[in-house]
Amino acid sequence: MTINSPKTSKTDGRRGGGKRHDRNRPSKTQHKINTEANPDAGGIDIGATEIVVAVPPGRCAEHVRTFTSFTGGLRELRDWLLACAVTTVAMESTGNYWVNCYDLLEEAGIEVCLVNARHVKGVPGKKTDVCDAQWLQQLHAAGLLKKSFRPAQDVLRLRYLVRHRDSLVRENAGHVHRIQKVLTEMNLKLHHVFSDIDGVSGRAIITAILAGEREPKVLAALRDGRCRSSEADILAALEGNYRPEYLFVLGQLQTQWDEIRRHLANLDEEIAGLVGGIGPAAVPTAEPTRRPGGKRKQTGKNAIALDFRKESFRYYGVDLLEIDGIGSGVLTALMSEIGPRDNLLESFGSADRFCAWLGVCPCNQISGGKVLRSGTRKTRNRLAEALRLAAFGLDKAKCRMGEYCRRMKGRLGKAEGITATAHKLARVIHAMIANGRSYDEAQAFRTNPGMERKRLKTLKTLTEKHGFKLIPIQ
Known part of the structure; x- marks a missing residue:
């Protein structure tokens, strides 16, 4: 049955005798459809x-x-x-x-x-x-519309602040780029001898330059003790052209950078208060512990000042930081975009629905028995972006998840392999939260009979191609 949209009469705005169009007038010719699903x-x-x-x-x-x-x-x-x-x-x-x-x-x-x-x-x-x-x-x-996901009101407040914080971090990165541009014009090569010009050493030296210090040896003495560059390279990088207009712009950019950092600190306090008011009031009896052999994950310099291991364990009852590749960025997006465990399982009861909402699983379009398109659905999802960044960092990881990432990138391509790894991470996260179990690498990468048959077939093909034969062990 073909369903046509309702049509309205044409508007006649001519002077003298033209019938005026009523913008609220319903259309006269409407094709009715069954309205028994939601009559109200x-x-x-x-x-x-x-x-x-x-x-x-x-x-x-x-x-x-x-x-x-x-x-x-x-x-x-x-x-x-x-x-x-x-x-x-x-x-x-x-x-x-x-x-x-x-x-x-x-x-x-x-x-x-x-x-x-x-x-x-x-x-x-x-x-x-x-x-x-x-x-x-x-x-x-008629019940033909799908409702989009929107978190609870308390999570919405947290999401709003986290998204605002993300915009401030991006704005702050722009200030850092402009500071580096001014330093390059001054021929001060700080970015060649320091990993970050907004780090401890870079900030101390820039502050001293704005205070009037020009002696390279005095400026070099302000560097952090963990700096790996040699003193000779640092002295050479600190010989520049201190023109007044450059110093004026550098001072303005430094003031704006400091102001944004103060705003970020205030935001972190507000976010920490909101995080503490969401989720179960009682902390689970079991405390999160790192699995044997697991490395301590470092928190990025732009991460929220929060104990993510403790708060995420209170939210979901499991330690998601045990998963290789998962860090503060993924946990921030998960906690602010969806909310605690009950909210996640109520809205996404299965891993399939969770991955479909993220847009990291294949969205096959089939017509006439043929697959017309098998790529992922085009969507902008902050949690999916965080999972892709986590997958990107697994390229050289010496773990099963890192091996999976490299295998998928070799089979599907770089971008598709990153998405496939993000898909794997999303399924592992949902399974851990739904089952309340700790991360088990063997369970996450277990093979089913179909995969075993496929591997055996591949081995037989390779051995026959090279003139060998597989003999099962008795």
């Missing part, structure tokens, strides 16, 4: 300045109305939906215009189904806001 469903088309809402016909004399996007208009929208006995509504995730409407309706007890705009775009006919609202209402009433 509504549809909302979100815009920057106005919001068009459609309710089931018969609930009101005017079942399509337009409201302003101001707070007063949102309250009128909420009251009208409640008066029409609407219990659930569907809206597209248009920019961030939908957030306030979503929160207000959710507080009123109306279930909000946030859908991807791509899922409802393939609609023929003329496109108007009224048509979009009516089409969303019909699809939602």
Whole structure:
């Protein structure tokens, strides 16, 4: 059965005798679909300045109305939906215009189904806001829309601050790049003798230069004792051109860098307070311990000042840092984007659903018995990005996960191998949280009978190719 979108009459804006178009008037020719799945469903088309809402016909004399996007208009929208006995509504995730409407309706007890705009775009006919609202209402009433994942309100507050912190870290990196540019113009080659110009040695030397110090030996004495560069190289790198305009710009950039670092420190305190208020109040009886042979994982300089091993163990009941490649970046994304164990298992009951939401598993498109496309789904997911970064760092790791990463990169290619390793990490994380078990490398890489038969077949092919024969051991 072909389903066509509702159409509205054409607008006639001519002077003298032209019939004026009513923007809230429902379309006369509509193709009805079965609305028994959600009979009390509504549809909302979100815009920057106005919001068009459609309710089931018969609930009101005017079942399509337009409201302003101001707070007063949102309250009128909420009251009208409640008066029409609407219990659930569907809206597209248009920019961030939908957030306030979503929160207000959710507080009123109306279930909000946030859908991807791509899922409802393939609609023929003329496109108007009224048509979009009516089409969303019909699809939602028929139960044809998938609800997008949105974490709980307490996790949303944490996610907002973590994302804001990530933007500050990126902005701070831009300041570091501009500082390095000015130092290069001054012919001070600090980046050749120090690993980071924003490290302990680099910051101390730049601060002394801005204070008026120019003697290379005095500046070189400010370096950290762990610096591996020779004193001769450091002295040579500190001979530069100290022009006034360079020093002025360097001072401004250093002030901005220090200001962002202060903001990051305040953010870390606020985030730590929010993290402590989410999840189980009681700490599990068992304390997280590193597995035998496991190395102590270092925390990056841009990581949140938080005890990730303890907090993640309280959130999920297992020590996810036991997994090779998993660090503070993955745990930060997991805790802020999804939340504790109960939230994860409620929204993603299986590893398949978890990996599909991340967009790291193959999304096969099959038609006529043929696979048209087998790549991963194009999506932007912060947790998936963190898992890919974790997989990227496993390239030279001497462990089973590192071997898996290298094997996948050799078989599929670099980018595809990284995604396949991120897929493996996501499945291991979900299995550990769902089963409440510690990381077991042998269990994570166990082979099934199908894999054994495939390996045996490959060995037989190779031996026959070279003139040998496999004989089973008696």
